[in-house]
Amino acid sequence: MNNEAFKQLVDAHYAPLYRFALSLARNASDAGDLVQQTFFIWATKGHGLRELSKAKSWLFTTLYREFLRGRRRDARSSSLEDLPAGERDPSAEDVDRVSRIDAATVMAALQTVDETFRAPLTLFYIEDMSYQEIADALEVPIGTVMSRLSRGKAQLRTALERAEAPGSKVLPFPGAKGAQAS
Amino acid sequence: MTSDEAKFILSAFRPDGSDAGNPAFADALKMAGADPMLGLWFDRSRAHDSAVARKLREVAPPAGLREAIIAGARVSGARKGDGMGRVWLAGLAAAAALAIVIVSMKAPARPEPAGAAFAGFAINDMVTGKHGGAGEPAGALVAELQAEGSRMPGADRINFERLRDTGCRTLSFSGRTVIEVCFVRDGALFHLYVSRRTGADGAAEPEGPSFFSQAAGSAAAWSDRSFDYVLASTAGTEAIRRLL
DSSP states (O other), rough: OOOOHHHHHHHHHHHHHHHHHHHOOOSSHHHHHHHHHHHHHHHGGGGOOOOOHHHHHHHHHHHHHHHHHHHTTTTTOOOOSSSSOOOOOOOHHHOOOOHSHHHHHHHHHHHSSSSHHHHHHHHHHHHHHOOHHHHHHHHHOOOHHHHHHHHHHHHHHHHHHHHHHHOOOOOTTSSSSTTOOO | OOHHHHHHHHHHTTTTSSEEEEEEEHHHHHHHHHHHHHHHHHHHHHHHHHHHHHHTTTTOTTTTHHHHHHHHHHHEEEEEEHTOOOHHHHHHHHHHTTTEEEEEESSSOOOOOOHHHHHHHHHHHHHOOOOOOOOOOHHHHHHHHHHHHOOOGGGOOOHHHHHHTTTTTTEEEEEEEEEEEEETTEEEEEEEEEOOOHHHHHHHHOOOOOEEEETTEEEEEOOOEEEEEEEEEOOOOHHHHHHH
């Protein structure tokens, strides 16, 4: 891949990859590192990918693998599956709430969702990925994706409700519109 | 299909409607059309999804990330050329085309591939990383590096595990832990990156410094029996060379 083609690949995917990384890593510095590492791997190994149409999926899969690898290394894994479903149907108030609050708060709420549910949820929201594409990117079965989307959305609604509650403290993240400069 | 089963399936339905033609959703969509309660749930769910997606897409990457990615790939491009066993001239031409200047202090002038990748990683981190660290050992190393006339430390002066465990900044590069300290010499800021050699790298012969320069900054990479090192700075190759 020549330099210009690589730039086009970066321009097409680095922003959504950063958002995905930010939701996983939960801080801007680590998110930036993950995105850089992903493109670095592409530059050193990804040339072998014959179908450029699969580049997007490859990049998200690689970023997710790098995130998991780093997390294992840091021995910070938590119990991922043993969480209450928190099933609750969306109300009209839930929809209004999202419209009221800023992007930084929505991202902060997303970051409180358990990682198992957060990864597919982020791909669903940020990249408009289908359940099949998410299953491919995260290398999990389709049924698992559907289950995690359903439970993740319920957790996110609860997190957004808490974020707006009086006295709640949601830290803005750098790079998000609406974030306050410190 | 029950209403709960339909909700489960429709949770994966994208809010922009692009799944409307997917047969996997057909029964659940049909049911949502016939059941007012389920239909109301589905409308609200899609509205909620649309609002969340819209907000999340407003989050912007930090300034400089794109440039750092491209700069890092340029260095890795040079590494790839070497790894493919191209002839010396072809490797040099590729490196020139990628605007990377590699000058070795020692003959034969063959850059260590891992050193090139490590240098690219370091330059990227120097520009975009959030620097800082803590710990007495890290402070002592910084003081040593900042002393007038001092040279870069060797394995005998790097207690890697102690630095790592006491708060020195640590990063990850190709599955290896890297420690980094920042220091100032002659009014310029430098960043020293150290990674323990393992596996095949550990068995390879240590190599003298190779120099890498790109728009974002310059770096020197070298190794001894225990560690790979990169010294990076925006002060230029000559400023780095004076510290080695």
